[in-house]
Amino acid sequence: MSLNELRNEINELDDKILELFAQRLSVCHNVALYKQENNLPVFQPEREDEVIKKIREKSPQGLENCTEVLFKNIMDISKARQQQELFKENCEISALQFPPKNNVKIGCQGAKDAYSHMAGKKLFGDLDFAFYTDFEDVFIAVENGDIDFGILAIQNSTAGSVALTYELMKKYNFYIAAEASVKISHCLAINKNTNFSKVSEVYSHEQALAQCSEFIKANNLTPKEYVNTALAGEFAAKSDKPIAAICSVDCAKRCGLQIINDNIANAPENYTRFICISKNIYLSDDANIISVSLSLPHTTGALYRLLTKFSVIGLNLLRIESKPIASKDFNALFYLDFEGSIKQPEVMQIISALKSELSYFKFLGNYKEVE
16 A cells, blocks of 8 residues: 555544544533533543543553543543633633822832842832842732832743742732843942952852853852842942952942943843732733643643643643642642733633632733833
């Protein structure tokens, strides 16, 4: 048999599979209507386990795992379609307008001319900012109502995610109102009275030290972690010891430091994403990014099956981040960003479906990134 003949045979089989698949989805639609009328959940794990067990028993020898994957995919697609039907009339998420028209109180970690301050100015302009020493202080200030919005670094294009922000995101209740990306341009600066040849230590935030690791190594400097780049600049300006700081050029100039080298990051295109958090849900007219956090069962294919839901609805995933949950089972909390707006029915459908199906799910916000 020739290759073309084999391909024609496959095409014929595909046509039959497609016809049967369409018939199955039609029946599943009727199942969704029945569940809706009788107030039954879409996801019934016992029924699914029973079906998969029978499929494996009927499967040709050696293809058991293959058929299980195939039919789990078919069942996931069916569930996603059923959930679209069941949640099509689901209530909306109420939100306040962003940016707010009234005066607001804003805070960030660090000091004036810190990169978080730059991100905040991108979002709110030259308003007065409250500055906090620690990341957690910003979360606490938002939670207590001391400030309306807090600005925090969450990810860098060179050094990756900011672990401390993610740790605090698990601990506190908040929503993301906006996001801003800031181009990071680090410089090495010292007190004007310091002889650079005597400098052996450089102070900065751990992310900045990681982003400039090649320069630090090449100049035989010892990295020392400090709470913030801007505060590291202030520390160097006040110190009597021969130390250097890695900070922004604006910070170095404000502190009266001597700039030894600028643009010292490992990657010339170095950006950090900052989130703007609030106690309330805010929504801008052009919001197009949705963030959620969730946990998945510690079973084979759990993440893959989650992604199927987004694919069926046609929603584009932008980012997936996993962080460990302290437990003996080594479970993880997943953070997902995907394109969409809570004004879209399909978005509300998947949010409602995940909330009803997963043991832990939280909507974190719908916002726009400010470039």
